[in-house]
Amino acid sequence: MRESLLKIGFIEKKVTESNDFYIINSCTVTQKADTDTRNFINRFRKINPKSKIVVTGCYAELEKDRSLLKNMGVDYLVRNKEKAKIAEIIGQVSGVILKTITDFKDKNRAFVKIQDGCNHRCSYCKVRIVRGPSKSRETSEILEEAASLIKRGFKEIVLTGICLGAWGRDLKKKDKLAILLKRILKIEGDFRIRLSSIEPVYVTDDVIKVFKNDKKICKHLHIPLQSGDDKILKVMNRPYTTKNIERLVRSLRKHIPDIAITTDVLVGFSGEDDKSFLRTQKFLEKIKPSRMHLFSYSAREGTTAFKLKNGPAKDIVKKRVRTLDALGNKLSMDFAKRFIDKSEKIVVESSRDRKTGMLVGYTDRYIRVLTSGDDSIKNSLISVRIKTVDIQNRKILACLECKE
Numbered sequence: 421m422r423e424s425l426l427k428i429g430f431i432e433k434k435v436t437e438s439n440d441f442y443i444i445n446s447c448t449v450t451q452k453a454d455t456d457t458r459n460f461i462n463r464f465r466k467i468n469p470k471s472k473i474v475v476t477g478c479y480a481e482l483e484k485d486r487s488l489l490k491n492m493g494v495d496y497l498v499r500n501k502e503k504a505k506i507a508e509i510i511g512q513v514s515g516v517i518l519k520t521i522t523d524f525k526d527k528n529r530a531f532v533k534i535q536d537g538c539n540h541r542c543s544y545c546k547v548r549i550v551r552g553p554s555k556s557r558e559t560s561e562i563l564e565e566a567a568s569l570i571k572r573g574f575k576e577i578v579l580t581g582i583c584l585g586a587w588g589r590d591l592k593k594k595d596k597l598a599i600l601l602k603r604i605l606k607i608e609g610d611f612r613i614r615l616s617s618i619e620p621v622y623v624t625d626d627v628i629k630v631f632k633n634d635k636k637i638c639k640h641l642h643i644p645l646q647s648g649d650d651k652i653l654k655v656m657n658r659p660y661t662t663k664n665i666e667r668l669v670r671s672l673r674k675h676i677p678d679i680a681i682t683t684d685v686l687v688g689f690s691g692e693d694d695k696s697f698l699r700t701q702k703f704l705e706k707i708k709p710s711r712m713h714l715f716s717y718s719a720r721e722g723t724t725a726f727k728l729k730n731g732p733a734k735d736i737v738k739k740r741v742r743t744l745d746a747l748g749n750k751l752s753m754d755f756a757k758r759f760i761d762k763s764e765k766i767v768v769e770s771s772r773d774r775k776t777g778m779l780v781g782y783t784d785r786y787i788r789v790l791t792s793g794d795d796s797i798k799n800s801l802i803s804v805r806i807k808t809v810d811i812q813n814r815k816i817l818a819c820l821e822c823k824e
Contacts, residue, residue, distance in 0.1 A: 421443065421445070421476075421503055421506050421507075424504070424506060424507035425506065425507050425510065427507065428507050428511050430507075430510075435464075435467075436467065437467075438467065438468040438471070439467075439468060439471055440471060440472065441471060441472050441473075441474060441510060442460075442464040442471055442472075442473050442474065443474045443475075443476065443506070444457055444460050444461065444473070444474065444475045444476070444477070445476055445477045446475055446476065446477035446478060446479035446480060447477060447478055447479065448477075448478040448479040448481075448485070448546055448547070448550060448720075449478075449545075449546065449547055449720075450715060450716075450718045450720075451718035451719075451720075452716075452718065453479070454479055454485075457475065457479050457489075458492065461473055461475070461489075461492050461493070461494060462492075465493065472495040472496065472510075473493070473494050473495050473496075474494070474495065474496040474497075474498060474506070474510065475489055475494050475496075475497055475498070476497075476498035476499070476500070476502070476503055476506065477500065478500065478546075478547060478550045478551065480497045480498060480499060480500075481499060481500065481550035482549070482550060482722070484721075496509065496510070500536075500550070500551065528574065528575055528576065528767050528768065528769060528770055528798070528799040528800075529574065529575070529576040529578060529767060530569040530574035530576070530577055530578065531578045531580050531616070532562060532565055532566055532569065532577055532578070532579055532580065533557070533580050533581060534556065534557050534562050534579050534580070534581050534584070534587050534600070535554060535555065535556050535557065535581030535582065535583065535584055535586060535587040536551060536552075536554075536555050536581065536582055537551045537552045537553050537554045537555050537582055537583070538551060538553070538554055538582050538583040538586070539553055539554045539583070539586065540583065540619070540657075540659065541657055541724075542646075542656055542657050542658060543655060543656055543657045543723060543724040543725040543728075544656055544686065544689065544717065544719075544720065544723055544725045545720070545723060546720035546721075546722055546723055547582060549722050549723070551582050553590075554582075554583055554586045554589070554590055555590060556586075556587045556588050556589070556590050556591050556595075557587075558591070559588075559591075559595060559600060559603065562600065562604070563603055563604065563607070566604050566607060567607050570607055570608075570609040570611045571609065573799070574611065575610065575611055575612070575767045575799065575800065575801040576611065576612055576613075576614060576638075576767045576801075577604070577611055577612070577613050577614070578613075578614045578615075578616050579604075579613065579614070579615050579616060580616040580617075581616070583619060583622075584597070584615060584616060584617060584618050584619075584622070585597055585618045585619050585621070585622020585623070585627075586619075586622065587600065588600065596624075596626065597618075597622065597627060598624070598626035598627045598629070598630050599626075601613065601627075601630045601634075601637065602630060602634075605630075605634050605636050605637065610801060611636065611801075612636050612637065612638055612765075612767075612784060612801070613636060613637045613638065614637075614638040614640060614784075614786075615638075615640075615641060615642070616642065617642040617643075617644060617684075618641060618642065618643060619643070619644060620643050620644075620645075620660050620664065620665060620668055621659055621660060623641065623643065623668055623672070628671065628672060628675050628676070629675075631675075631676055631679070632675050632676050638784035638785070638786070639676055639678065639679045639680060639784055639785050640679065640680040640681075640682065640784060640785050640786045641672065641679065641680070641681055641682070642682045642683065642684075642786075643665075643668075643681060643682070643683055644683060644684040645665060645683040645684060645685060645704075645709075646658060646684060646685060646686045646689075647685070647686060647689065647692075647696075647700050648662055648685075648699055648700035648701070648702070648703025648704055649662070649692070649696040649697075649699040649700050649703075650662055651691065651696060652689055652691060652692055652696050652700075655689070655690060655691055655725070655728070656686075656689060656725075657724070662703055665703075665707065666703075666706070666707060669681060669707045678758065678759075678785065679785070680710040680711070680755065680785035680786050680787070681707070681709050681710060682709055682710055682711040682712070682713070682786060683709045683711075683712055683713070684712075684713045684714075684715065685700070685704070685712055685713070685714050685715070685744060686715050686717050687714060687715065687716055687717065687737055687740050687741050687744065688716050688717040688731055688732050688734075688736075688737035688740065689717045689725075689731060690717075690719075690725055690728035690729070690730050690731045691728070691730055691731070692717075692731065692732055693732070697732075697740050700744075701743065701744065701747065704744070704747060704748075704751075705747065708751050708754075708755075709748075709751060710751065710752055710755035710785070710786070710787075711748065711751075711752050711755075711786065712744060712745075712747075712748035712751070714741050714744055714745060714748070716737050716738075716741060717731065717737070719731075749811070749814060750811075752814075753809055753811045753814070755785075755787070756787050756806070756809045756816050757809050759783070759785075759787065759806045760806050760807065760808075760809065761805060761806070761807070762805065762806060763803050763804070763805050763821060764783040764784070764785075764787070764789070764803070764804060764805070764806060764818070765783065765784060765801055765802065765803055765804075766781030766782060766783050766789060766791075766801075766802060766804055766818075767781055767782065767799075767800070767801055768780070768781045768793075768797050768798050768799060768800050768802060769781060769798070770798050770799055773790055776790060776815075778790040778791060778792060779791050779792065779793050779797070779798070781802075781804070787806075787816060788816065789804060789806060789816045789817065789818040790815060790816065790817050790818070791804050791817070791818045791819065791820055792819070792820065793820050797820075802820070802821070803821040804818035804819060804820055804821055805818055805819050805821055806818045807819055
């Protein structure tokens with residue numbers, strides 16, 4: 421969306437400046453996400469009451485939500501399927517003249533969306549309702565976009581999708597994610613590939629084989645767990661058990677030593693009592709993910725779980741989140757310690773760490789490291805050596821080795 425607007429003559433400015441348009445690409449996965457969108461609307465109105473506010477994304481899909489946003493004074497609501505036309509929609513209002521711009525922001529990591537929608541029916545999830553069934557992009561489109569981004573200088577290509585692993589199954593000529601990965605890896609250039617997230621049922625033997633055999637693919641898989649208790653997983657309508665997950669983790673670590681396995685955990689779901697939570701905590705201690713994304717459950721209207729009311733109190737949920745956050749930090753630091761004095765490649769971010777002023781980058785195993793250096797190595801794929809793991813401050817420090 422940014423690129424299409426730049427191409428027709430718009431200039432991107434800071435949020436705090438008085439802009440003509442504010443575009444909010446919304447999420448509706450939780451109540452907090454909805455609240456964040458509404459807060460952005462109010463904030464932008466205060467900055468410039470005369471500005472036009474555009475809301476797109478999943479919160480702009482359902483009629484009830486659209487009506488609420490209109491009542492808040494949102495000027496334009498753009499559905500997900502209309503995102504590609506956002507420049508045309510806003511351009512017609514502004515009367516801008518088409519011109520070519522070849523400047524791109526944050527030239528280090530590029531996201532290539534290969535799939536949208538989901539065929540699963542998780543009881544808590546509203547995203548399936550607003551996104552619809554799984555739909556894959558054609559292989560030729562994906563390869564063309566990836567090759568173009570690599571040629572422009574992006575060092576990391578992140579493949580994304582609502583249900584990434586389902587890619588290719590709905591195409592006329594059915595295809596598999598593992599085959600697509602092999603085709604992208606054949607593109608010439610200095611780059612690496614990362615998967616944004618993949619459901620456990622799609623981590624097949626052929627996917628594992630690609631990860632094992634090619635150095636250009638990041639040895640990192642984000643596999644959403646949501647709960648470590650089989651009773652809760654069943655109510656969530658998740659298509660696996662904890663035994664399935666344990667078997668998968670064991671297989672991954674057998675074939676790909678030191679692979680980073682990160683996960684999502686949904687805390688406070690309906691029916692999560694003390695025993696259920698303890699089982700989740702113990703299971704996480706057992707499989708040892710290298711990073712956890714924690715979410716507090718919020719009932720979403722339209723989902724099958726919306727009417728379930730036997731969830732824990734908010735103060736209990738907060739306490740459980742703090743418990744898992746402490747566990748997650750310990751597991752992350754323990755994982756990072758395994759790479760002390762080892763050479764790792766990072767893609768240096770375009771922005772420095774706010775607190776320290778140091779350069780920031782992620783290893784292929786998704787370890788966030790800080791290192792010294794000048795701005796000339798921003799957006800580069802470089803080698804560093806991890807030296808210090810600061811558990812108390814949650815920082816991993818590395819020293820510069822050489823520019824690749």
